[in-house]
Amino acid sequence: MVTAVKETTVVRNDLDSALLVRAYRVMLLARATEDKLASLYRAGMIKGGVFLGKGQEALSTASSIFLQKGDIFGPLIRDQAGRLAFGDTVLDTFRTYLGSAKGPMRGRDGNIHRGRPREGYYAMISHLGALVPVVAGGLYARRLRGETGVVGVTSIGDGGTSTGAFHEGINLAAVEHLPLVVVIANNQYAYSTPNSRQFACADLLDKAAGYGIAGFKCDGTDPVASLETLQLAVQAAREGNGPQMVVATLLRLVGHGEHDDAGYVDAALRQANVGRDCLEVGATQLIGSDLATAEEIAAWTKEAQAEVEAALNIAQREKGPDPADEDWRAISTERLVDGHHDLEDE
Amino acid sequence: MVTAVKETTVVRNDLDSALLVRAYRVMLLARATEDKLASLYRAGMIKGGVFLGKGQEALSTASSIFLQKGDIFGPLIRDQAGRLAFGDTVLDTFRTYLGSAKGPMRGRDGNIHRGRPREGYYAMISHLGALVPVVAGGLYARRLRGETGVVGVTSIGDGGTSTGAFHEGINLAAVEHLPLVVVIANNQYAYSTPNSRQFACADLLDKAAGYGIAGFKCDGTDPVASLETLQLAVQAAREGNGPQMVVATLLRLVGHGEHDDAGYVDAALRQANVGRDCLEVGATQLIGSDLATAEEIAAWTKEAQAEVEAALNIAQREKGPDPADEDWRAISTERLVDGHHDLEDE
Amino acid sequence: MSVTYLEAIRAAQEKALTDDPRVFIYGQDVGAFGGAFKATKNLAAEFPGRVMDAPLSEDAIVGLAVGAAIEGARPIVEMQFADFSTVGFNQIVNQAATLYYRTEIPCPIVVRLPSGGTLGAGPFHSQSMEAVYAHYPGLVVMTPATVEDAYSMMLEAVAIDDPVIFCEHKLLYYHLKADKLPDTAQPVGKARIARAGRDATVVTYSAMLHESLQAAEDLVEDGWQIEVIDLRTVKPLDTDTILASVARTGRLLVVGEAWPWGGVNAEVISRVATEGFGLLDAAPMRLNARDTPVPYHPDLWAAHRPTASVIAARLRQLLTQ
Amino acid sequence: MSVTYLEAIRAAQEKALTDDPRVFIYGQDVGAFGGAFKATKNLAAEFPGRVMDAPLSEDAIVGLAVGAAIEGARPIVEMQFADFSTVGFNQIVNQAATLYYRTEIPCPIVVRLPSGGTLGAGPFHSQSMEAVYAHYPGLVVMTPATVEDAYSMMLEAVAIDDPVIFCEHKLLYYHLKADKLPDTAQPVGKARIARAGRDATVVTYSAMLHESLQAAEDLVEDGWQIEVIDLRTVKPLDTDTILASVARTGRLLVVGEAWPWGGVNAEVISRVATEGFGLLDAAPMRLNARDTPVPYHPDLWAAHRPTASVIAARLRQLLTQ
């Protein structure tokens, strides 16, 4: 059982530079995608809520970028970037928000509730914390089948740490010594609720010892720090050291959803380190390390925006599901469908 | 926020000797009551299960003996002793097991599911962990009413620490800075499940820091240590230092219920310190401190047994509830009772 | 001046806080933020210390309410969405609902459930859980369909000594309006004849009342007079009012937004069939949502739940049977 | 040689573990101890690493099962008592039950619920939760009443690709016996005519089947022939078999042990009233448990649930109506 708490520092050379660039371009793509979602929302073109991860792209990208084919990723609300890094596409993002029948959820579920579970990309339900034991269960089954070296990553917010599901899930993963990495994005608020009304521990990482698992913390506004930390955590899990908890500090730079102006966020936090935009931090890091020029970054941004436009163009032309074609059944075993559909004959 | 972890040592003089004697006599009474319950069970005179706290009397007594009128006590399965120390009676114990209409549960609920909530003595439901937020809620209401200096104590087992309810309840109590003492009786097993399949932390007390609350640990087989520890914890809560977690190590010296021979318990544990009988430890302590002689203890034991016999005699003569007299309603507002009782006219 | 369904709920909570010092509100984001739907707007400022943000812990929130109720308080807890009450489920059905029966201590808590489907809300922000709670002994389940009822029933929910599951329909929050808050109210537990009729009885509740009223209106041109009953509370269920209506009309359609298996509709039909069999001139009918999770896409959603036109069509069937 | 209902469940799990390497069992004390009721006795030793003690975490247990199912495993999870599934409720109704509809990935898990009342078990070790789960889309709810069904339906529960809530009745565990395990079985989803009759139909399931059969037997001396239908699964509900029986008898009594509001009984009567109204010669009747928590005292308990004599009395009423 590993219980050491490692505070990582920026050791830029540990990461290969191609990875840094790749991560940064995922962040850019996520930001461009979400900017577009925000304007679609404002234009009334998306039904239901839009929940963005602006400011959390670095951490989210880091969460999944070290995963390999066969690994499991269970993203949450603010993980547009991590989703893309794991193989989700901008097209499927728009398809899901717009309810395209061609999207992975076929109009049945929307927005952030998407995934392709068969590809290790789990689809969250809304209930916070509920995904933790599910990812643990995926890992459990893999191990039972004799697969080794598999890792599962899931993320959660400061608010989500207060759920019973989070507690039970991590504890179970610890007992089973599963290769699960839980990334806690401490963005200071759960909807409008500040950390002071959410937990009383000095540091969320203090929870790791209570589960007997390893803990890491990092500055979630810093792409390099986030990448380095997650690299260590994923590696530790892959090497058989059991669950790993990563606590990252940052701020969500948008509302809880696009309907929310986040007026409750303390202005001092916005000004503080925690309120930095990870995209700006990342740009400085890339330029400072001679991995990119400002012009290159501007070009990448344009490329990302173009990719987003192209995907949106496709998604917008796709049809939603046709209710008349739906078979309206919630189970797969056709002979066991309860034959009592009151709306059937209308 | 207090996060210090205090390991208590035996400082006998801190406790007044009358208290020690009183505690010991409660332990004796609890043991005598439970011995009788066990034989009633074996004789087939109790319907349903019998769940005893043999070996846990010292800790349980310590849990409630420092509480005052107006405090709240939310006992769990193994708290016969703590119940008695808080004001429950042997008579009500038997009444509840035997289903007497005069008992506090009037035959509607049985065995350990008893209480007198209006007197601060809460009645557990079976779902483990579920009582933690309820006791917190009682304290919350008291504070809202302006009452100060109130303390609430509740207890839970090693198994119960794995429940979401435990986690949510303690965390909420910590956020609200409530005067709640949670006593974790780590008796090494949850039913047949050993600690190794229950948690992976090095010590359950490692959880305290994760909630930002104070922690204490003690040898639950040692009456003096248990009393000293709980005295500190209750006092700290009363003084406004927020929730206190006490982790005590011990072994249940009976089966999970009387139907269970506890064959799964590791023989080495039975032989170890953790397997000591707290009544024997207490006797040695009392005699060694010149607070009692062996003869006195034998006389107290007899007295306890006599009290138990007398109570049983009364309870056995009392009637159970008469189904014909029951009003069969689950809410108090008569006009809102749903008037559809299918069994009504039989 | 007009007042919305949501404002009525807010006003009732404000009045309860004003009139009774034992009342407090506890729930996620209900404090300074005023709640996800603003049902507690400004209340935290008006009543310092009595309208508090809770941690993201539905089980503990309800547990806290039960403990506070034991000590004589009258907590109102808000679930952010009805759907999330599943993680506070145990405290509701096993702790709150059994307290009075077991201990004779009543449990005066109100659990507010923002319920029902809205556009694009999807499987986990659309559920109607009234039937699940009504199945359990020990709970009162209110399902107000009007601004007036939202107000007066919330006051009553706080006033009565038993746990109340208060199912407010999100679709009504902003759009449903009344001229003013009511001064008087029908007693809780009694259904209301929302529209008198002669030819058939529609029994319904919550948002489906409005679809049903629309359907009844649509049938006027064909000469049909449809009676529409708003249940108001689904537990207790006012069987007498339903039976009296069916005695007049001889025909019954029950309409609800929840899933079909064993919900309010099944209970209503079962009561009429068992207690008022002779009153029926034709087989009773029911309309529920379909037996799948509530879909996200607006077109699927529209086909998932009953609407006025579906109700009207079904009524025509019923009337010509 | 004879085999009990409990042994049948154990044997079916053993066979499932033997036949299908994807099957594993996870639950509190199911390992070396063999489970609180011994439904997994010796299985941990027989199938090392595939029958595991779980932490006291119902939510995580079900969550783990869903994750494992996504990866192609076929977990069986045991709740120690049905009543404790309330704390795993969210994972059952929102995670497991929605997975297929949302993602097209089936969720082949079995959740075993030791259900129903027994002597002195009280409010929290006696519950019958089948109606709560049946209300939710996405679940199959099995309620075996015989040793043969306990065995064959458990095999089927593991075999099908959807989440199954397997409600086993604790009262039947040790006392209900059969000569041997069955080789063949009626398909799951079909009800069974447990006793053929002519004068009235009793629809029932689980332990109440045996009370109902006894009542039917008691009425023979009066010359009545009662048909008794064992539902076997309550979701799906085999409406056809029920309607066919009512078509023959014209009279219907539904008997269940769960709470009255909106349970299996309401659903059955509602289906017959809506789809087979013309078949009924008299008002249908139902018998449920009373609408309170399940009481502890044996006398209260006996008066809380239907028994053979109450069923017989109600049948006499029905027959002379």
Ligand SMILES: Cc1ncc(C[n+]2csc(CCOP(=O)(O)OP(=O)(O)O)c2C)c(N)n1
């Ligand atoms: C169990 C549960 N309760 C309530 C909600 C409603 N809700 C959605 S997001 C949210 C805040 C989440 O905060 P946090 O976990 O910190 O994540 P963040 O939004 O900050 O990324 C809440 C309360 C929910 N989804 N699940």
Ligand SMILES: Cc1ncc(C[n+]2csc(CCOP(=O)(O)OP(=O)(O)O)c2C)c(N)n1
């Ligand atoms: C939520 C829940 N799940 C399962 C049970 C069944 N159960 C009753 S006692 C018990 C073991 C409890 O172990 P622990 O918490 O260590 O307390 P101990 O019995 O050792 O005192 C279990 C699993 C329960 N009561 N509640």
Ligand SMILES: [Mg+2]
């Ligand atoms: Mg947050």
Ligand SMILES: [Mg+2]
């Ligand atoms: Mg224990």
